Amino acid sequence: MCVPKGSIYDRSTVHGVVLRNVDDIGLIRELEGELDLDVWRAGMPGVKDAHIMVRPQYKEKFLARLDEAGIQHYVHNNDVVRALDDFEVKFNQWKLRRNNDAIYNTYPRYGEIEAYLDRLGQEYPNIVTVVNAGNTFEGRPMKYVRISTTNFEDPNKPIYILDAAMHSREWVTPPVALYTIHRLVEDLRNEDRDLLENVDWVILPVFNPDGWEFSHVQNRMWRRSRSFNATISPICYGADLNRNFDIFFGTFSVSSNPCSDIYPGPFAFSEIESRNVRDMLYLYLNRTQIYMNMHSYGNYILYGFDNYTLPHNVAQLHFVAAAMGAHIDARKMADAPYYAVGNSNYVLYGASGTSQDYAQEIGVPFSITLELPEFDDYGFVVPPEYIEQINTETYAGIAETARLAYLFYRHRL
Ligand SMILES: [Zn+2]
Structure with missing residues (x-):
């Protein structure tokens, strides 16, 4: 290249x-x-x-x-340039060495992800339905899978919504979403049957497909959407999708400079991708128990609200988030950091316009931001050798939260 x-x-x-x-x-x-x-x-x-x-x-x-x-x-x-170049050389070598690897063990292009979801829809029509949440600014379908043994028709089951790559440079997040799909559909183990039977799943592996592709072919560190409006900026594209939701919009941790990585957009839901996810959240809202918004990196499990207020069910919310952290930590690499769990503003920093706060506000009981692990000094460019470890440990945390979601939902806690 x-x-x-x-x-x-x-x-x-x-x-x-x-x-x-x-x-x-x-x-x-x-x-x-x-x-x-x-x-x-x-x-x-x-x-x-x-x-x-x-x-x-x-x-x-x-x-x-x-x-x-x-x-x-x-x-x-x-030397950021050298670090990015090193990553690319190593990733290309790694791909050559492992060219038949499963899609969830690498950093696939968006077309490959779409093809994988479509194939599952065809091979497992009784449990997998592929849905387009709507097209992106550049016209790509935002494909997600619904996974259900009862065609999403059983009102006694909670829905678990998981998304990844809202920030496109956070490459290690889609593998976790794809691996979760794989484990639920292609490799369902006996001990996990409850996850499929008790819970309906909505998994969107790439929230920001335009940015995802741009990060592969042009700028590895691209974070935002790829919208363009010459009246707003003749030179800079996109907005931070995790500042673009209609909650505390534009009030903190944002920049009014359209070239900034934390530019929230000209108004709430200015970006088609955040509108599509908003509509998806509403579509499933009456049964959705968990919304898990995946990011990288830093080992955090966070919940709202970002303005220093706490949701009314904060005790249960903290319980679910802490259980997730404990299950992941129990499987982490010896020298990896432990997860920090808590309100986003207290543990990390508050940001306005996040999908986490928006989902919590509209009525999802457990709306959580997951910041996947950091390894050594790699930052966003996680070497592909770490993907399997991150997939398996994170899946354990996701499974635990799904079980708790079911318990809470059944007992109306
Ligand atoms: Zn992020």
Whole structure:
């Protein structure tokens, strides 16, 4: 491939920032919009440092602002282009070595994902239905599968909605969605029969297909949608889909600069992809027990609300989220971090316009954001060798939350 993918990150650097308290987080959020920072890892005061990518023209100013505030920092990665190039070379070699690998053990293109879902629909017509949630800005169908032994007609079953790749550069999320589909449909084990019999599933492996493809062919670090409106910006495309939902829209952790990675869009639901997911949430709302919105990275399991208020069922919500974390942690690699669980604003940072808050607000009892693990210093470019581990450990957490969803639903807790 001869596309100069990394070149727009020429001389961009990633800095570790030693967070001491919420004020330091506040300063990072402020500078994020002002200096067009790309927050790779938000960090936690006293627990883990933030990782911030800075463009060369803002580097001096950024470091000066940290120094002024007395915040310690260090260079985490001084050559982003090389890191991205290294990833591509290794991924291509890995694909050649394992060219017959299952789709859930690699980073597939969108066409391959569509073909896999379609094949399952044909091979398992009694349990799998392929549905288009609507087309993207560029016209791609947003395909998801419904998995059910009762054709979605049994009112006694809760619905579990899982989505991935809302932020397209978070490549390790679709494999988890695809692996979950695989385990429920092609490799259902005896101990998991309850997951299929008691629960109806809606799984959308790629929330942002336009961004997904763009991240494969043009810019590995692309996060947003790919909409274009010359009256808003003649040069920058897209909006952050996880700022575009109609809840606290445009009020915090956003930037009004249409070129920013946290630009929420000109108005709530300006993006067709978030509208399609909104409509999908409403379609299943009366039975949906869990909405699981998958991201990468940082080992977090988060719930609403982002404005420091808590949902009325926060005790149960925390129970479900913590059970998920415990089940994943029990299977994690020895040197991998443990999951942190809690309200997104307390554990990580609050963001306005998220699908997590929106789903909670409209009535999904357990609306959760999952930030998949970080490994060493890889950030978003998780080496493909880690996919199987992340798939299996995360699946265990998803299975546990599905069982709890069923219990809560049956007992109307
Ligand atoms: Zn994300």
